[in-house]
């Protein structure tokens with residue numbers, strides 16, 4: 247499949263990045279949604295991340311659509327307020343630096359808290375590592391407005407063409423609950439449950455990353 251896809255992409259005049267809106271209803275492998283060419287190929291999408299939780303979710307979502315190989319390459323995270331710019335730069339750097347032909351997927355995520363003016367946003371990883379999730383909750387606790395939003399931007403490149411796909415999830419910051427998931431999942435509530443109280447399929451069905459993966463897999467199936 248990769249040869250065919252690359253030939254089509256290389257011939258396309260529309261060879262630059264664009265962001266697509268997230269699909270409202272993510273499709274899953276259990277929908278029987280497998281691009282015929284992908285099923286016949288031994289290609290893997292290289293998901294570049296050091297975060298095992300992100301890789302687990304991508305694998306669970308794309309299972310049956312395409313093989314996903316986790317590659318823990320630490321690409322440069324440019325100083326930018328734009329998750330799109332970070333994802334594009336990360337995908338293209340990883341493709342240039344890593345050996346191999348298979349396409350690259352990266353995902354950049356931010357948690358945007360209304361009462362904190364969108365903080366930590368693109369700096370979410372740094373804030374998790376330094377301040378921690380529990381203390382972010384304590385920062386939000388005294389505020390009247392606990393609304394927040396996750397946004398994920400996936401960056402995909404095969405070296406010829408780069409595309410971005412976005413997904414968002416609106417919810418509420420709450421006191422930590424739940425043992426599943428990773429990162430800010432214990433303090434992010436959606437529909438009465440924190441993301442850490444959901445199993446991986448439940449989270450993928452509604453989450454920012456699941457929605458971005460849905461848009462990506464819709465697009466990928468058309469290639």
Ligand SMILES: O=P(O)(O)OP(=O)(O)OP(=O)(O)OC[C@H]1O[C@@H](n2cnc3c(O)ncnc32)[C@H](O)[C@@H]1O
Nearest residue numbers: 294295296297353354355370371374428429430431
């Ligand atoms: O850059 P890589 O190696 O992929 O790993 P990362 O953990 O830095 O990945 P992100 O930039 O996407 O994540 C930014 C922060 O947001 C957290 N995060 C990302 N997705 C999340 C999710 O679905 N639920 C909860 N927290 C999440 C994550 O733990 C980081 O602290």
